[in-house]
Structure formats: structure tokens, C-alpha cells
Amino acid sequence: MLTIISEWIYCPVCGNKTRTMIREDTELKNFPLYCPKCKQETIINVQDMKITLAVSKFMYAAAIDNTITAVFQCLSAISVKGFFMLFLRWFLLVAFLYLT
Template structure:
């Protein structure tokens, strides 16, 4: 029995565009998720559904 092919993709920072440490599957759903980017050190509040990322709020620069 073979495993079904599941589409995965890296989650990219909505501010700087670099890859974060998270990987998404096609069936992943996130709501009000605080995404932290280790590269630009910013946090964004996002929603994810069907590999489509929607930015709710970007954090203010300190």
C-alpha cells in the first residue's frame, strides 16, 4: 500500500519573504497564528487555508 501524495510547501515570511521554520501541508488550516521570522525578527498574525496565506496584522518595528 503506497502513501498518498501530500502537497507540502515552506511558509514564507510576509514581511521579508524568506523561508521560516514551518512547513505547510495542503490540508493545514491555521487561524490567528503568530508567525515569527528568525531572519527579520518580526511577528505577523496570519490565517492559512489550502496553502493560501492571509496576513491579518504585521507587528510594529521596535
């Protein structure tokens, strides 16, 4: 008798079980996975029971644009003393990571 392996898909954001199930022969590309717990929609790809997040060029460009905007907002909001403290914290973090 042939048995087909199947499992539930877990939310990549919160880790809870979604209402979607995949089998070993399931292939999905750019599938909108909705989580009823955290109410987030994530675009995923599924092949050979491996789930990966699908990142489009538009999503990547939007994330980069938001990051650059946030960095400039932070830099404009802090003073020279605040910038020095931020640099010092960054330097100490890099030194700690380098030494460990």
C-alpha cells in the first residue's frame, strides 16, 4: 500500500499552524499563505516538502527604501553627542562579535 506523507504548514511569522496542508508531491510558487492567528499574509514557495519565503524584486526594493528612509530619519533626529554614542555602541558591538 502506498502512503503519501503530508504535513501542516506553519506560519513563518509567528510559528503557529495554519489551515493549509501540503503533501510530498505538492509544488507551490508565490502562494499567499494566511495565518489565522497573527493575521499576516506571507508569500511562500513549496517544493519537495521544503518551504521558502518568496521575495520579489518589488518587495526587496520597498524594504530597502523603507530602511534607507528610517536610517535618515534616525540620523536627523539625533544630535552630535547622540551620533557619537550610537557610533560607540556600534563599535563595541563589532569588537565584541569579532573577539568571540
